[in-house]
Amino acid sequence: MAAFLVADHEPEAGGPRTVTSDEANRLAITRFRNYEAHGRAVTITVPGTAGGLTVTGSVDYKGELGYGVVHGIGRDTSSDGLVQWTADSVFVHPMANAPAHAPASPPRSGWYSRPLQSSGSALDTALSIALGLGSDRPDNAELLPQNGAAWWGRGEVDGHPVDVMTGPTSRDRPGTAGNVRYWVGSDGTMYRVRVSVSSESEPVVIDFDTQKYVPVTPVPGVTPAR
Known part of the structure; x- marks a missing residue:
């Protein structure tokens, strides 16, 4: 998980505590900010007992469509190549020598x-999480504190001051408050997300704006939601 730790400040001590009204408002709009932007550049770090994977691309x-290049971390290159995904399908293009960045035209x-x-x-799981970090409407800020959203501290991601907050309990998965941690700027922009997943001891980490956003071109057989 070195990509998660390098060049960034750990949160300042102070939390956890219930989010304030301002913090709840920013947390409530952070997924909507991604939707407003149409898309974001991402680097997804996927843990694995036999070595991890990184997906560098755009969502x-x-x-409701993601696209990027997959590289192994501490493992062979058998999983390397291009990937495009929707909420229910994954399209894989194996490559023996995968480039650092996915070609703009797949x-x-x-x-x-x-x-x-x-x-x-x-x-x-990581691809699904990344795709789910956008919403066509803000969440209900009033319900976030009631359902367990918490503030953990302040920090910095790639030069951006952020507040570190954990999300509320999921409506369909009781007891999940704190499983998702968000690094959110003063205007509600999402800069990092870290998610605990049941199948791995280490979390999935999604970093935003790690490179220039490139609009996603669907591959044959893929129909975007809009």
Whole structure:
């Protein structure tokens, strides 16, 4: 998880405590900010007992579509290549020598599709989480403190001052308050998300604006939501 730790400040001590009204408002709009931006550049760090993976690319939050290049961390290159994904499907283009960044125009052939797994795959879980970090409307700020949202401290991500907050309990998964940690700027912009996943001892980490956002071009067989 070195990518998560390098060049960033750990949160200042002070939390956890219940979020204030201002903090709740920023947490409530942070996914909506991603949707407003249409899309964001991301680096997704996926843990694994046999070595991790990184996905470097873009997520189109209006089209509900992600695209990037996969590289192994501390493992062989068998999983390297291009990936594009939706809420229910994953399209993979294996590459022996995967580039540092995915080409803006994806190859038109050589793709293999499969259903996105809802459990048992750390990669699919990470892809699903990244795609879910956009929403066409803000969350209800008044309910966040009631459902366990908390402030943990202040920090910095790539030069951006942030507040570090954990999200509330999920409506369909009671007792999950604190499983998702957000690094949020003063205007509600999301700069990092860290999510505990049941299949791994280390969290999934999603960093935003790690490179220039490149609009996502659908590969054959993929239809964006918008």
